[in-house]
Amino acid sequence: MNSISKTTINFLKDLKQNNNRDWFANNKSIFESEQKLIKKFYVSLQEKLKEHDEIESLKMFRIYRDVRFSKDKTPYKPHFAGNFVRATNKLRGGYYLRIRPGESFLAGGFWEPNKEDLLRIRKEFEMDTSEIREILNNPTFIKYFGKLEGESLKTAPRGFDKDHPDMDLIKMKQFIVTRSFTDQEVLSPDFLDEINKSFKAMRPYFNYMSEVLTTDLNGVSIID
Template sequence: MISISKTTLDFLKRLKKNNTREWFNEHKPEFQVEKAKITEFYNAILQDLNTHDTVERLKIFRIYRDVRFSKDKTPYKPHFAGNFVRATKRLRGGYYLRIRPGESFLAGGFWEPNKEDLLRIRKEFEMDASEIRKILATKTFVKYFGKIEGNSLKTAPRGFDKEHTAIDLIRMKQFIVTRKFTDAEVLHPNFRNEVENSFKAMRPYFDYMSEVLTTDLNGVSTID
């Protein structure tokens, strides 16, 4: 089975310690080898995802950092990362995987929903939060992700009751689930299966949010 190579993590560790253009250019052939390995792994994950979901595109992010507006001027990211875009307007949410020594994780959900989507989600929670709470409380969800995460407002959004029983959910601005991995877990031959099982565990959450974001409060489809 395709897996993550120890040489990939080793290269990233050395890149973090030697994050300069001179060092990178000197070791670019090595980078190309590791990039090819990681691309093969991400494509295997894409293949796995399409056995139980419909993913139209994989995007592996460039290792080059945009330093124009950052205090951190190191030119390279000491990690590989990519996201998997679900197909059609009806399938909402996205999958993400990052491989970085000591800081690897996968994630899924809604990082920056636009104001229309955010209001629709909040209105759904205001009307009835029982279904989302049931999903978040399942053994599978808790096993893989623990809880839903994301930035929240300090108080109720305008137009919502601060005493509402679902105010903890209504205040949220992001709706993200994550799972962290140790280096030993990343290098384990079963890591690919763990990634796939984690992404599978997101589906009830994605299915619920997709239905919310493609219907109005009466349950009528808003998709042509």
């Protein structure tokens, strides 16, 4: 399955307009059919990814929402989404793709790094940002992703000089890259290749972050 079907987009549009259990129950067979189609697309993308990266697994997310602690009580997510896990503890970062009418996007990076990883990244930036800035300023990176995204602290993290010249990076709490797509782009026959090229363009960033997160500040490996 090398392309997204228009029926998939139409189903998701209908679900957004009729996000209730009765409608979903009456259209369960359509959902199951579209779910099978989209899973085939993600599997095809996984095979593409394996040509240039080590992928351990594909996880497709459930369409059912957990509404227990949410103000939004709609029971279903009007999108399909999945992520690809990189293999071994030496390869950090992961690939994510969401298909949602008018709001489709891919993403990769580090959404909620644990406190140890976050400190290690900040210490690396405190010491030297020349390599990461070279990656972020690369024309290919800018073409696909624009810039590094994510939430930041309002002030310097504890223990860091507030006047450090690289405080813009040190303050970050998340380190994410994204690319959005229109419905026309999602339905185009080259969408699979475009996603794959985007994920491939993340590799220099992933390679850098993997090196940082698997070594100490002297560059010595901290994993077996």
